[in-house]
Amino acid sequence: MSNPQQLRYSKEHEWLSGAEDGVSTVGITEHAANALGDVVFVQLPEVGDTVTAGETCGELESTKSVSDLYSPVNGEVTEVNEDVVNDPSLVNSAPFEGGWLFKVRVAEEPSDLLSADEYTAFSAG
Amino acid sequence: MSSNEPSEKRRTALDALHRSLGATMTDFAGWDMPLRYGSERDEHNAVRTAAGLFDLSHMGEITVTGPQAAALLDHALVGDIGGVKAGRARYTMICRADGGILDDLIVYRPAETEYMVVANASNAQVVLDALTERAAGFDAEVRDDRDAYALIAVQGPESPGILKSLTDADLDGLKYYAGLPGTVAGVPALIARTGYTGEDGFELFVRPEHAVELWQALTKAGEGVGLVPCGLSCRDTLRLEAGMPLYGHELSTSLTPFDAGLGRVVKFEKKGDFVGREALRQAAERAASAPPRVLVGLVAEGRRVPRAGYAVVAGGEVIGEVTSGAPSPTLGKPIAMAYVDAAHAAPGTPGVGVDIRGSHEPYEVVALPFYKRQK
Numbered sequence: 001m002s003n004p005q006q007l008r009y010s011k012e013h014e015w016l017s018g019a020e021d022g023v024s025t026v027g028i029t030e031h032a033a034n035a036l037g038d039v040v041f042v043q044l045p046e047v048g049d050t051v052t053a054g055e056t057c058g059e060l061e062s063t064k065s066v067s068d069l070y071s072p073v074n075g076e077v078t079e080v081n082e083d084v085v086n087d088p089s090l091v092n093s094a095p096f097e098g099g100w101l102f103k104v105r106v107a108e109e110p111s112d113l114l115s116a117d118e119y120t121a122f123s124a125g
Numbered sequence: 126m127s128s129n130e131p132s133e134k135r136r137t138a139l140d141a142l143h144r145s146l147g148a149t150m151t152d153f154a155g156w157d158m159p160l161r162y163g164s165e166r167d168e169h170n171a172v173r174t175a176a177g178l179f180d181l182s183h184m185g186e187i188t189v190t191g192p193q194a195a196a197l198l199d200h201a202l203v204g205d206i207g208g209v210k211a212g213r214a215r216y217t218m219i220c221r222a223d224g225g226i227l228d229d230l231i232v233y234r235p236a237e238t239e240y241m242v243v244a245n246a247s248n249a250q251v252v253l254d255a256l257t258e259r260a261a262g263f264d265a266e267v268r269d270d271r272d273a274y275a276l277i278a279v280q281g282p283e284s285p286g287i288l289k290s291l292t293d294a295d296l297d298g299l300k301y302y303a304g305l306p307g308t309v310a311g312v313p314a315l316i317a318r319t320g321y322t323g324e325d326g327f328e329l330f331v332r333p334e335h336a337v338e339l340w341q342a343l344t345k346a347g348e349g350v351g352l353v354p355c356g357l358s359c360r361d362t363l364r365l366e367a368g369m370p371l372y373g374h375e376l377s378t379s380l381t382p383f384d385a386g387l388g389r390v391v392k393f394e395k396k397g398d399f400v401g402r403e404a405l406r407q408a409a410e411r412a413a414s415a416p417p418r419v420l421v422g423l424v425a426e427g428r429r430v431p432r433a434g435y436a437v438v439a440g441g442e443v444i445g446e447v448t449s450g451a452p453s454p455t456l457g458k459p460i461a462m463a464y465v466d467a468a469h470a471a472p473g474t475p476g477v478g479v480d481i482r483g484s485h486e487p488y489e490v491v492a493l494p495f496y497k498r499q500k
Contacts, residue, residue: 034149037358038166040452040459041428061430063165063358063451066482092164 002120003029004096009119010072012054015096016113019106023078026071027100028060028091031123036062039091044069044080044102051075053110058101060091072113075104137182138275138333139340146354153357154246156183161356169359169454172322175351176281178343179360185249186274186330187242187256191265194238200399201259202230203382205392209234214302214319218382218390219252224404225378226385228252229370231319233304241270241315241330245372259400275336279343280326280363282498283350288327290346292316301325310342321360323367323496362451365460368422368494374433374448375420375462381405383412386420386493418445419470422495423488425459429481431488436480437463444469447479455496462493 007015013032017025033039041061051057051071058069080102084090090099114122134157137143143150143159151160159180161168171177189198198206204217214233218226228248233241244252249271256267279287289296294307294316304317312335320326331339344352361371370376375385382391383405391405411417423431430452437445445465453460461479469477472492478485 037149037161038164038452041430043429061428061452063362064160066430066432089166 003031003116005116007096007116008072008113009116009122010054010070010113011122012070012072013123014070014072016072023103023105024073024075025100025103026073027095028069029119029123030095033092033095033099036060036065036067036091038063039088042069042084042088042091042101044085045071045077047077047080049077051077051104053108060088069101071104073104073106073110074108075106077102078105079103135183137180138336139180139182139277142337142340143180143354148354148356151357153183156246158183159354159356161358162354165356165358165362166454168353168355169362171351171353172281172324172355172359172363173455174282175353176279176283176287176326176347177322177353177355177359178340178347179278179280179355180336180340181276181278181328182274182333182336183246184276185244185246185252186270186276187244187249187253188268188270189240189242189256189265190238190268191263192238193264194240196397197256197260197263197265197267198232198240198242199395199397200263201256202232203391203399203401203405204232205395206232206234206240207396211235211237212303212305213300214304214317216302216390218387219255220381220401220405221378222401222404224381224401224408226372226376226380226382227255227378228372229376233315233317235304235306235315248372273332274330275333276328276330277336277339277343278320278326278328279347279352280320280322280355281324281352283347283352284324284326287343287347287350287352288316291342310339312339312342314339321367321369322363323369323494324363324498361449362454365449365451365462366453366455366494366496368462368496370420370462371449381408383408384417388412416467418464419467420448420493421463421465421470421472422491422493423447423450423461423463423477423479424456424491424495425461425479426487426489428459429484429486430459431461431463431479431481431486437465437469437488438478438480438485439469439474439476443480444477453495460495461488465490
């Protein structure tokens with residue numbers, strides 16, 4: 001699997017897009033989606049919620065387990081992906097595209113987000 | 126990922142093949158087993174609609190032979206094993222003297238004086254030890270055959286056709302819960318019509334050195350009809366839909382077969398004494414007059430999935446506990462098995478929910494199984 005170069009990554013296996021008008025998109029990586037198995041339910045934050053880097057803001061259920069969703073940045077949620085709520089399998093089939101989870105107006109980024117190459121090394125280790 | 130860690134996990138004869146197929150591996154009772162190859166939901170659906178191929182070589186085979194093999198097993202197990210005809214198989218259990226379940230088993234009788242007891246991987250040593258101990262005084266030999274067999278299962282509606290193309294054995298004459306020696310794809314095998322999926326299917330016990338050859342022949346034979354390799358993840362959802370218990374979840378040493386709703390496996394009318402008889406007689410009376418808790422099915426109204434250990438609630442009170450839960454691919458909803466107080470066990474009992482991480486989600490109580498194949 002390859003992690004898109006233009007994204008940055010958290011050690012909790014979320015990805016973050018570059019900001020457009022201050023708003024970035026968040027999802028989970030293909031590595032994380034593969035580790036979870038078929039995702040059957042996603043609970044996302046609500047529009048207007050304040051999220052904090054490294055803190056839980058939702059959950060992902062797969063066949064075998066339930067996992068917390070962490071925000072990679074501080075900010076305010078501006079949009080959630082209703083398509084993925086209705087069809088959670090998008091997280092598995094298109095984790096970096098149609099399976100995105102929410103958009104956030106970034107207030108502050110932690111300094112330890114990883115580049116694609118750093119994340120690839122991290123997730124292989 | 127854990128698959129790269131050095132470890133002392135046991136590997137089956139098919140290990141390299143699983144890796145070449147890109148399987149996600151998992152530890153199961155000390156074995157490194159395929160969890161899934163791709164999507165576990167696709168694997169599940171393939172077994173319901175076409176066929177799936179499983180490596181179950183972690184299961185524990187124990188051979189019992191000798192003139193008193195039947196007498197020994199009648200004494201050691203709760204079922205009527207002497208009454209199993211040669212060529213047939215029986216689902217049964219081994220209990221402690223206090224009636225607690227040590228394991229659930231399938232016992233095959235390939236020949237008049239030969240039985241093969243198949244135990245769960247996690248309990249194989251316990252079962253072997255118990256049978257060995259209980260064999261004292263019987264003219265019978267208990268042999269550890271765990272390393273003598275690989276076990277490959279082909280399950281699903283297309284499985285008879287797939288197997289027929291590889292064997293001259295009379296599969297039409299092989300009934301459910303029957304097993305006979307034969308040859309499949311040129312390989313000697315015990316061909317059994319058994320499984321743990323709720324579908325028609327076969328389990329093939331072969332020597333480990335033949336496992337790769339047999340797997341590849343089955344894969345090729347199933348190419349045109351939708352056969353896919355399947356991991357333990359879908360095996361769990363398949364058995365859950367079929368309402369089949371799993372040791373460590375629905376079954377344990379603190380429960381008797383009657384507590385688990387499986388009292389029918391205990392045969393009091395068989396000849397001679399057997400381990401657990403007196404305790405089980407009391408358990409049978411208790412279960413009939415005042416059952417403490419009853420094993421039921423639960424179907425979610427929402428989409429959050431109940432997991433083993435979650436509390437079942439009604440009116441703010443805890444009335445039971447989930448033993449297994451998963452999203453059901455066939456029903457399209459989360460399902461669970463749970464032990465609940467008898468007062469809440471009737472199908473349709475209103476007001477029952479599951480405490481899912483602090484939130485009480487509504488669930489419908491249903492009779493088991495969730496899924497029954499159309500014959």
